[in-house]
Amino acid sequence: MKIKLALLMAVALALPTYAMAQEKGGVLNVATIGEPPTLDPMTSTADLVGIVTQHIFETLYTFDKKWGVTPLLAESLPEVSADGKVYTIKLRSGIKFHDGSDMTSEDVVASLNRWVKLASRGKQASGFIDSIAAADASTVTIKLKQPYAPLTSLLAFNNSAAIIIPAKKQADTMTEFVGTGPYMLKERKADQYIQLVRFKDYKPRSGESDGYGGARHQYLDEIRFVPVPDANTRVEAAVSGQYDYVDSLPVESFDKLKASKATQPLLLKPFxxxxxxxxxxxxxxxxxxxxxxxxxxxxxxxxxxxxxxxxxxxxxxxxxxxxxxxxxxxxxxxxxxxxxxxxxxxxxxxxxxxxxxxxxxxxxxxxxxxxxxxxxxxxxxxxxxxxxxxxxxxxxxxxxxxxxxxxxxxxxxxxxxxxxxxxxxxxxxxxxxxxxxxxxxxxxxxxxxxxxxxxxxxxxxxxxxxxxxxxxxxxxxxxxAVAAVSTKLKGVDPAPWPYFWNASITK
Known part of the structure; x- marks a missing residue:
């Protein structure tokens, strides 16, 4: 379905453009509004959880830059039966989890069953779902009791997300954070930082990057999410260039950010x-x-x-x-x-x-x-x-x-x-x-x-x-909404849930 979203996001002022290829390596420091309550995106609707965990975990589908549903771990959009009740989903091959195991339909079925059990949006869909089953090692079938138009959008959302995790790691309370994403969790120090490092066996989609969809590049060695709860502290940190990206800033800081040599404001309009x-x-x-x-x-x-x-x-x-x-x-x-x-x-x-x-x-x-x-x-x-x-x-x-x-x-x-x-x-x-x-x-x-x-x-x-x-x-x-971006940061598009798999730091 085409939706008119032309004004969803705009950059407040033109960020620098680069003719040269993006550089590999480096550490990206991101200041967030605080400590996420969990790193299990199924069990939370907090945007902060989604911002961090979308780098670790992936879903079958996601959204392109025009907010159309596009495949991520699925090979293609689902085949839908004429009566709208059967969704057949082909999975990509060669996808590995961070623990080295291969993703199969068994993992997807177990994950979707966990989603309808634990996630608020999974529960929203559960009343329409008759069964979730593996047709073969690379195919999943979802049968519905009646047509349910939002299903693929729900499966694509990073909030209360239908993440795919190993079938053997399906506990209600997640203790091992093993996904398929471009970055994997290395360390979490409460109220200090969440450290993600490049997953060497990540298999990106082919083609161009397209919003949250398309190819996800791994230019950075590491991403660190640092909780900075006080809004004024985030502003001063942005102006001084202490962080490469600073999320959720008071709008009155816009002119101050614009005058900074270390950073520039990013305006999402309307957010x-x-x-x-x-x-x-x-x-x-x-x-x-x-x-x-x-x-x-x-x-x-x-x-x-x-x-x-x-x-x-x-x-x-x-x-x-x-x-x-x-x-x-x-x-x-x-x-x-x-x-x-x-x-x-x-x-x-x-x-x-x-x-x-x-x-x-x-x-x-x-x-x-x-x-x-x-x-x-x-x-x-x-x-x-x-x-x-x-x-x-x-x-x-x-x-x-x-x-x-x-x-x-x-x-x-x-x-x-x-x-x-x-x-x-x-x-x-x-x-x-x-x-x-x-x-x-x-x-x-x-x-x-x-x-x-x-x-x-x-x-x-x-x-x-x-x-x-x-x-x-x-x-x-x-x-x-206002955020701040370092003048050294390249490859970050304005987005309601900022993502950094295509980001790089110029040295």
């Missing part, structure tokens, strides 16, 4: 949207009317202005996907977005039986814009008569705490604009927030079962309408 996710299972937010009252109180524009400052870095927009995405629709938005009516919200909350119990907002300062939005939201909620308990924790703790229904009422996160709406985590009832209503099931199931691209666009409008009607989460607006 995605901040989102407040409600706990619909327990606590005050279990009540739909309380959720609506909270939404009624909030001024999205003030939250965006506090988080991003200039309108160069944000846009007020209630559509889950903005124009020109083909998914863009205003269904359900009118009267439910940026209402900014604390007085009306106070009346609505009282009518809904709000008892004064604190609304626990779970956030982190490692993404500084999350924290700034939380501060503004807290003031509007207090003006509406809500008690507010701000819980500020590190990102790893937040991703763990949000899985416990007893610990929070709202958590703050963000998402890039994903190529397939079914990839949005909150659409799955197993995702923290636990949205599980008849409207969710009816609209999401109809959207997922439809194969016709034009019909799916109309059905997505029904899903968005259900999101606004049930209020499982609130989109705050659109935003652009």
């Amino acid at each position: 995605g949207y901040p989102v407040f996710v409600f706990n619909t299972a327990e606590g005050p937010a279990k009540s739909l009317e309380i959720r609506k009252a909270i939404r009624q109180a909030l001024n999205m524009e003030d939250m965006l202005a506090a988080a991003f400052g200039s309108k160069d870095f944000y846009a007020l927009d209630g559509n889950i996907y903005p124009a020109p995405y083909s998914w863009s629709t205003d269904a359900g938005v009118k009267g439910n977005y940026n209402v900014a009516d604390p007085e009306g919200a106070a009346k609505a909350a009282k009518a809904a039986g709000y008892d004064g119990k604190p609304i626990r907002i779970l956030t982190s300062r490692q993404y500084e814009f999350h924290y700034k939005m939380a501060q503004v939201a807290a003031e509007y909620l207090k003006a509406a008569g809500f008690q507010v308990d701000m819980q500020v924790v590190d990102w790893a703790t937040l991703t763990q705490r949000r899985t416990d229904k007893a610990l929070w009422d709202i958590y703050i996160t963000h998402s890039p604009f994903l190529p397939e709406p079914a990839l949005i985590g909150s659409l799955a009832p197993s995702s923290p927030g636990w949205w599980d209503t008849p409207a969710r099931k009816t609209t999401v199931d109809a959207f997922s079962a439809e194969a016709d691209p034009k019909k799916r666009i109309a059905l997505w409008a029904d899903v968005q309408k259900a999101i606004y009607a049930d209020a499982p989460f609130m989109k705050i607006g659109d935003f652009n």
Whole structure:
């Protein structure tokens, strides 16, 4: 399916171009927002986990630069039966795991079964899957109970990822991190670094690199991911050239980065949207009317202005996907977005039986814009008569705490604009927030079962309408993201989950 994604990513200013071939060798130092909670990408939806682990593990499919699904460990796109219920997947030959063993269909079947058991997106697909089986040593067959259009996109995603690991290493809690990726884990020192080194037996795809797809080159000897939780520290480190790539910087640092001789800013425009996710299972937010009252109180524009400052870095927009995405629709938005009516919200909350119990907002300062939005939201909620308990924790703790229904009422996160709406985590009832209503099931199931691209666009409008009607989460607006790239770093394309297998350091 072709999706209009021309504006997904743009470099803020032209990075240097090089006529010479990329150099081999060297160590790339990447500053991240913190310590990942796990290195098992099946069991986490945290972007930080995906950024690191996509270098270690691989999936059957991935996304090209136009966000089309493209084969990775699979030889080609799946053969799909006429009724849309049988997917036949041919595997590439000669693929080795980091432990030296060969990848076969046995490993793929075991991995996909682990995925539907443990991964939130695997669980999302599991209700549609009848069986996963090996037809022969290099062929896997997935049989569905009914057509399920998002399947290949789910298999391609690096978040809650359907990674392929050896059949003998399928424990629920991963202790050996053995993948097929271009880099392998050498050492992890908690809160210091994650060290990846080149896998000498890696077999890249032939042809040109193409987004996350195509050939993955191994120019670097080593990649080190270093947690730098404080945003201001990341900015100063970027300006001084301490790191080769610095992720997730406050937008107000853009001019400072531009003036640096050691580094340059990278702007992803538009990157995605901040989102407040409600706990619909327990606590005050279990009540739909309380959720609506909270939404009624909030001024999205003030939250965006506090988080991003200039309108160069944000846009007020209630559509889950903005124009020109083909998914863009205003269904359900009118009267439910940026209402900014604390007085009306106070009346609505009282009518809904709000008892004064604190609304626990779970956030982190490692993404500084999350924290700034939380501060503004807290003031509007207090003006509406809500008690507010701000819980500020590190990102790893937040991703763990949000899985416990007893610990929070709202958590703050963000998402890039994903190529397939079914990839949005909150659409799955197993995702923290636990949205599980008849409207969710009816609209999401109809959207997922439809194969016709034009019909799916109309059905997505029904899903968005259900999101606004049930209020499982609130989109705050659109935003652009800033990172920093060393002037010595070559081969890094702007991407929501930066990857470094094609990167090199000029000496």
